[in-house]
Amino acid sequence: MKRTLLMLSLVLAGLAPLSHADVADGHALPPGIGWQKGDVPAAFAKARSENRPVFLYWGAVWCPPCNQVKATIFNRPDFIAATRQFVPVYLDGDSANAQQLGEQFKVRGYPTMILFRPDGTEITRLPGEVDPERYLRTLQLGLVTVKPVKSLLADALAGKPLAADDWQLLADYAWDVDQGQIIPEKDVTATLAKLARQVPAAQTATATRLQLKAIAALAGEKDAPTFDRGQARAQLLKVLADDKLSRANADIVIYAAGDAIKLLGDDKAEHRALWTAWNKRLSVLESDATLSWGDRLGATAALLALYKQEHAKQPLPALLLADVRSQVAAADKASANPYQRQAVITAAGELLADAGLLDESDKLLLAELKTSHAPYYHMLILASNAKERGDKAAALGWYEQAYRASEGQATRLQWGASYVSNAVELAPQDAGRIEKAASEVFADAGRSSSAFYERSRRSLEKVASRLKAWNQDQKHAGEIGRLAGQLSGVCEKLPAGDAQKPVCDGLVKTIKS
Numbered sequence: 001m002k003r004t005l006l007m008l009s010l011v012l013a014g015l016a017p018l019s020h021a022d023v024a025d026g027h028a029l030p031p032g033i034g035w036q037k038g039d040v041p042a043a044f045a046k047a048r049s050e051n052r053p054v055f056l057y058w059g060a061v062w063c064p065p066c067n068q069v070k071a072t073i074f075n076r077p078d079f080i081a082a083t084r085q086f087v088p089v090y091l092d093g094d095s096a097n098a099q100q101l102g103e104q105f106k107v108r109g110y111p112t113m114i115l116f117r118p119d120g121t122e123i124t125r126l127p128g129e130v131d132p133e134r135y136l137r138t139l140q141l142g143l144v145t146v147k148p149v150k151s152l153l154a155d156a157l158a159g160k161p162l163a164a165d166d167w168q169l170l171a172d173y174a175w176d177v178d179q180g181q182i183i184p185e186k187d188v189t190a191t192l193a194k195l196a197r198q199v200p201a202a203q204t205a206t207a208t209r210l211q212l213k214a215i216a217a218l219a220g221e222k223d224a225p226t227f228d229r230g231q232a233r234a235q236l237l238k239v240l241a242d243d244k245l246s247r248a249n250a251d252i253v254i255y256a257a258g259d260a261i262k263l264l265g266d267d268k269a270e271h272r273a274l275w276t277a278w279n280k281r282l283s284v285l286e287s288d289a290t291l292s293w294g295d296r297l298g299a300t301a302a303l304l305a306l307y308k309q310e311h312a313k314q315p316l317p318a319l320l321l322a323d324v325r326s327q328v329a330a331a332d333k334a335s336a337n338p339y340q341r342q343a344v345i346t347a348a349g350e351l352l353a354d355a356g357l358l359d360e361s362d363k364l365l366l367a368e369l370k371t372s373h374a375p376y377y378h379m380l381i382l383a384s385n386a387k388e389r390g391d392k393a394a395a396l397g398w399y400e401q402a403y404r405a406s407e408g409q410a411t412r413l414q415w416g417a418s419y420v421s422n423a424v425e426l427a428p429q430d431a432g433r434i435e436k437a438a439s440e441v442f443a444d445a446g447r448s449s450s451a452f453y454e455r456s457r458r459s460l461e462k463v464a465s466r467l468k469a470w471n472q473d474q475k476h477a478g479e480i481g482r483l484a485g486q487l488s489g490v491c492e493k494l495p496a497g498d499a500q501k502p503v504c505d506g507l508v509k510t511i512k513s
Helices: 002-012 020-024 040-050 064-074 077-085 098-105 132-144 149-157 164-171 185-198 204-219 229-240 243-248 250-255 257-264 268-285 293-310 318-334 338-354 358-369 375-389 392-405 409-426 431-447 454-470 477-492 500-512
Strands: 054-059 087-092 112-116 122-126
Touching: 040 054, 040 087, 054 098, 064 077, 064 132, 064 293, 064 338, 077 132, 087 098, 098 409, 098 454, 112 132, 122 132, 122 149, 132 164, 149 164, 149 185, 164 204, 185 204, 204 229, 204 243, 204 250, 204 257, 229 243, 229 257, 229 268, 243 250, 243 268, 250 257, 250 268, 250 293, 257 268, 257 293, 268 293, 293 318, 293 338, 318 338, 318 358, 338 358, 338 375, 358 375, 375 392, 375 409, 392 409, 392 431, 409 431, 409 454, 431 454, 431 477, 454 500, 477 500
Parallel strands: 054 087
Antiparallel strands: 054 112, 112 122
C-alpha cells in the first residue's frame, strides 16, 4: 500500500513512470483521473445531476495511438486539472457491450474522444494526433462554446459570421473520426476545402491549418475535385519554409507528405521543389525534442517513404539507414513509460521493417515481448516481417501466437480474423488449420455480448468473406458446412428482437454462398 501511494505521488509529480508491472496489474489508464469505467449511462446521470459535460474516451489497451495519448496527454497535470470541469468516462473496446455503445455513438477508430453536453448533445470530437498544447486548447474551447461543432459548421457553410474561437474549433475538429456525425463522410473533403476558402484571412494560424487540412483531405482522394493547385503548392511551400507554422501543424506535415506531393507535383520542377522542401522540414521535425517520440519516428518514416517514392526499387542510401537506426535507438532509450513504449516500439519496429532491416526489427520486438502489456500487437509485426521474407510457416506461427495471446472480446475477434485471413492467403491447402482457426473465432463470438456490433462485426465480416473466397471452387464444402452450422448455433441463441441476430444470420449466408 505504501509503495502504491508513493509511486502514485511520484507519477503525478512527473518523477517516476508507471512500470510494466503496474500496467499489467490493471492500470489501463494513468492515475489521477476519476474515470467512470465502462458505465456510460451512469456517467451521463452524474453529468446531469452536476450540470457538467461528459468526456468520452474510446480506446483499447493494445492500441499504439491510445497509448500515445496516455503518455502525452492523460498524464499531464493540466489535463488532470481540466477533468474537474467534466465527467470523464473510459469505454474500453473490450468491455461488455462496448461495441454496441460504439455503434450508438458512431465511434470506430481507437482512440476517439468526444465532449458531450449533460443532455447527450455532442459538442466536439477531439483530435488524438495533435500535440498536447493544441489538444488542451481545443478541449477548453469545447468546454466554453455556446454551440456544438455541428451548428458551427452549418453557420459557416451558410456564410454566417463566426468568432475566432469557433473557427479554431472547426479547424481542430477530429474530422478523421467524425463517422458522419456532423456531415456525410463523402462530403468531408469538399467541406474542408470550402471552409478553407471562407475562414477570415486575418486569422492567420487558423486559416493556415484549415487550408492544410483541406490539402491533406484532397491528397487522400482518388479523384480529387478541381481546385487551384498552384495556390495549394504556394501555401505548402510557405508552411514548409516557416519553423513556427511547420511546428504548429507538425501532424499534417508529417503524415500527409507523400500523398500531397503526388497530388501537387504537376511537373518535374514543381515536384522536385515540394519534395526537397518537405525533406528539409521532416529532417528538422525528426530532431525536434518538443515533439513526442512517436511523432519524431513518424517524421523519419515519412523521410523514408519520400525517398522510396522518388527512387523506386533503388537501394536505400547508407545515410538514410543510419538515420533510421539512430532514431530507433534514441526512441528506445528515451521511452521508459510502458504507455509510451507501446506506441514507440511498434512504430520503431515498423520503421525498421520499412527500411528493409527485418532482422533488427525482429530483435527489437522480440526483446519487448517479455515486458509489453500487449505483446500480441508486436507479434503481428513479427508475422508481417516473416511474410516479407517469404517464410510462410513462420508468419503463420506468429499470427497464430498473436491470436492465442490476445485478450478481450473485440480484440480476440480482431486478431482471430487476422489469423484466419492470413491462413487462407498463405496456406489455403491447410484445411485443418483454417477450419480450426475459424471455429475458435466463432466460439469467441458466442462468448461475446456484442460480437455483431461495430468493430467486432467487421472482424466477423472479414472472416466470412475470406471463407467464402476460400471455398469459391466448392472444394471445402465439408469444412464450410460445419463452420456455417457452428455460427448458426450462435445466431440461434440470440433473442429474436436482438439487433445482432439479422447480422449473424447474414454472415451465415455469406459463408454458405
